[in-house]
Amino acid sequence: MRSFLTDLLAWTELLATFDVACFAAVSESLRRAGIPFRTRTTVFGHGTRRGGTLSALGEKPEYSTQYRILVKKADLSAARNVQRNSRVGD
Numbered sequence: 090m091r092s093f094l095t096d097l098l099a100w101t102e103l104l105a106t107f108d109v110a111c112f113a114a115v116s117e118s119l120r121r122a123g124i125p126f127r128t129r130t131t132v133f134g135h136g137t138r139r140g141g142t143l144s145a146l147g148e149k150p151e152y153s154t155q156y157r158i159l160v161k162k163a164d165l166s167a168a169r170n171v172q173r174n175s176r177v178g179d
Contacts, residue, residue, distance in 0.1 A: 100127060103168050104158040112156035118175035124164050129157040 103126070104115055112128075119126045132154050160168040 099161055099163075100159040101162050101165055102157060103160045103165065103172060104156075106156055107154065109154075109156065112158070114175045115158055115172050118171045119158070119160070119168060122167070122171045124168050124171060125161060126168070127159040129159065131155045131157070 104112070106112055116126070116128065
């Protein structure tokens, strides 16, 4: 039986971005190529930004969510090739 730690260490980060279009393009390209991947999102935004509180002043909503794509270490080279071919806005 595989341990949780062994499974966790088998994955590595391919992409970390705040650009949802880039995240979607790379995710779709990996799916089409048949490369297994996992996604993680981290929200850095202030919870009361919509309430108009002073503490949210100056916050940029486009940088409030980070999108990450993880691939298996064995698939990293192939995933990088797929990522290069799925560039958005180039």
